[in-house]
Amino acid sequence: MELILEREGNGWMKITLSLILILSISFKSFADNDHHTDMHDVMAHLLTPASEKIWNASGFIITKEGEFSLEPINQEEWNEVIFGAKVIMESTFILNRPDRAKGREDWIRFSELLEPIGKKALEAAESKDSEKLFSVGADLYQACVACHNVYMKK
């Protein structure tokens, strides 16, 4: 009888420990995945399209036939860049929302890079300065890479 109780007790301990194991992993995975999905959406629907408005509006394509500039050719196209620049400016605050940034000092630092970059892009777009926009586009990419190297998942 004692042996049975001991066996049953042993069994319950195993079940309890297994549950703790499963729950601890599930909770961590859930928390990570939840944050990952949230950030994936923010990147896919907000930051990436906004960045592309800046990147696609400056630069050159050179072939044997000659050089083709990507600079916007009318106010409507510049307005697209202005829109992208404003989204990048505001992204600092979107990324620094307390539930996304609390306790993550490097995340906050990376996010704070975006506001001045967006502001420079806005100035470049408002003054139709394609050269400045080209330079700001490079800064924007460096800020993205710095953060992705730490936080982006496969």
Place this chain on the structure above:
Amino acid sequence: MINFACKSIFTIFLLILSINSFSHHAFTAEFDANAPVNLTGEVIKVEWINPHAWVHLEVEEAGKKTTWMVEGGTPNTLIRNGLTKQSIKPGTVIVVRGYQSKGKLCLPRCIANGRDVTFPDGRKVFMGSSGTGAPRDGADPRERR
């Protein structure tokens, strides 16, 4: 019982470790570090665009011409390294060392990440970006600092 508890704790430790090690670099998302390429070909097009410049090459192997799109660093980085619109013009024959994309179907063209480019006069220039997670293969001068 103690044995089982130890095993459980060790398993938890390993699993959490494996979950945390999924952080990634931009390079590994798109390119294959185990597929190095060494391309010799004529430049047919250069895209000086952010976030990456692209050099299009026509590579001839065994009588067959293949177009390769080679990703470089940001245009500003390339200019700082000595690659300019004047130095890498269409018609120039160059040698590019790099890594092929994970997708290797080459449809409609092959894609690679460029590490360095060698010009006809023997000048070699780093054409990638630092800190992207590309293999430490000696191409990036910053690696040696």
